[in-house]
Amino acid sequence: MAEQVLKDLAKFQMNGSGWTFHSIVALDIHTVGYEPLSGSSWVPLPKFLASKKAIINMKNTDNHCFKWCIVRALNPVEKKPDRITKHLRKQAVSLNFKGIEFPMSLQAIDKFERLNTEISVNVFGYDNISKVYPLRISKFKRHKEIDLMLLENKHYCLVKNLSRLMSMQTSKHHGEIVICRRCLNHFPNEKALEKHEENCQNHDAIKIVLPEEGSILEFKNHKHSMRMPIVVYADFESFTKPIDSCQPDPDRSFTKAYQQHEPSGFCFHIKCLDKSSEQILFTKTREEENVADIFVDILEKEIDRVWSSEVKEMIFPKMAGQSLKKQESAGFARNHLKW
Numbered sequence: 001m002a003e004q005v006l007k008d009l010a011k012f013q014m015n016g017s018g019w020t021f022h023s024i025v026a027l028d029i030h031t032v033g034y035e036p037l038s039g040s041s042w043v044p045l046p047k048f049l050a051s052k053k054a055i056i057n058m059k060n061t062d063n064h065c066f067k068w069c070i071v072r073a074l075n076p077v078e079k080k081p082d083r084i085t086k087h088l089r090k091q092a093v094s095l096n097f098k099g100i101e102f103p104m105s106l107q108a109i110d111k112f113e114r115l116n117t118e119i120s121v122n123v124f125g126y127d128n129i130s131k132v133y134p135l136r137i138s139k140f141k142r143h144k145e146i147d148l149m150l151l152e153n154k155h156y157c158l159v160k161n162l163s164r165l166m167s168m169q170t171s172k173h174h175g176e177i178v179i180c181r182r183c184l185n186h187f188p189n190e191k192a193l194e195k196h197e198e199n200c201q202n203h204d205a206i207k208i209v210l211p212e213e214g215s216i217l218e219f220k221n222h223k224h225s226m227r228m229p230i231v232v233y234a235d236f237e238s239f240t241k242p243i244d245s246c247q248p249d250p251d252r253s254f255t256k257a258y259q260q261h262e263p264s265g266f267c268f269h270i271k272c273l274d275k276s277s278e279q280i281l282f283t284k285t286r287e288e289e290n291v292a293d294i295f296v297d298i299l300e301k302e303i304d305r306v307w308s309s310e311v312k313e314m315i316f317p318k319m320a321g322q323s324l325k326k327q328e329s330a331g332f333a334r335n336h337l338k339w
């Protein structure tokens with residue numbers, strides 16, 4: 001610390017300010033304790049989680065809850081799986097925890113995965129609002145994939161059935177589902193999940209926070225909005241004609257085009273600032289009529305008519321009186337204000 005101060009002083013005096021250091025009158029040092037997320041002492045499962053019967057809460061009296069969860073995941077038992085027995089301690093010997101400190105931090109799981117190359121570990125968090133959300137999703141999908149939950153930022157529990165645990169926040173779907181650990185979306189089967197994961201693995205794990213029920217999203221800054229001088233509302237009517245196409249491959253995703261929309265008529269309406277034009281209606285009467293072409297023709301003519309009668313007088317009279325010639329300003333508007 002003193003060294004750094006002296007260094008900075010020397011640098012300051014060398015800058016040629018002409019000032020000379022005399023003495024330090026007082027020095028305040030403020031410190032904040034840094035507590036990284038890590039798992040250690042036992043905490044009871046929140047009632048809601050306990051009711052799902054999808055989590056094993058190892059009854060540890062030390063800081064090694066992470067270790068006991070992993071060992072239990074690899075050595076499941078039917079009766080009292082949360083007990084740390086002599087047998088479980090023996091089974092722990094097969095794992096490599098060299099250089100890992102307990103309580104185990106989330107960051108240290110990278111090291112654990114490097115030392116134990118058959119295991120990948122995912123960790124989830126839980127709160128009353130977001131429910132279950134991903135905290136750390138492994139980069140690997142290994143033969144032994146273990147899901148843990150970190151409670152109160154200090155205690156790891158073993159998730160033995162993620163599908164059942166997630167059933168509380170995955171709609172009213174009944175029956176077995178598979179979960180994408182990264183985004184916690186659910187899928188009906190492994191095949192659907194695999195397809196989704198091709199995209200999802202390119203993104204970081206996410207915690208989805210939905211707005212409260214009944215909340216409304218609204219636009220308030222109307223002063224930031226810009227009014228369009230001309231708006232066209234158009235609607236087409238069409239016949240549908242069936243299309244003959246070859247049979248798609250059912251093993252791949254496909255879009256089957258089965259009908260073509262053949263326009264038979266249209267209706268449009270032009271709104272110019274506060275004035276509305278009359279509705280223009282057209283219905284095809286002869287087979288050779290191309291409705292789309294007719295629509296464009298009539299629309300162009302109508303826009304020209306509205307433009308010359310309404311917009312030119314309403315928007316540009318001031319500009320016309322300035323250095324720009326009237327015709328130039330109208331040309332500018334034509335090029336820049338598109339409908």
Ligand SMILES: [Zn+2]
Binds near residue numbers: 180196197
């Ligand atoms: Zn996903």
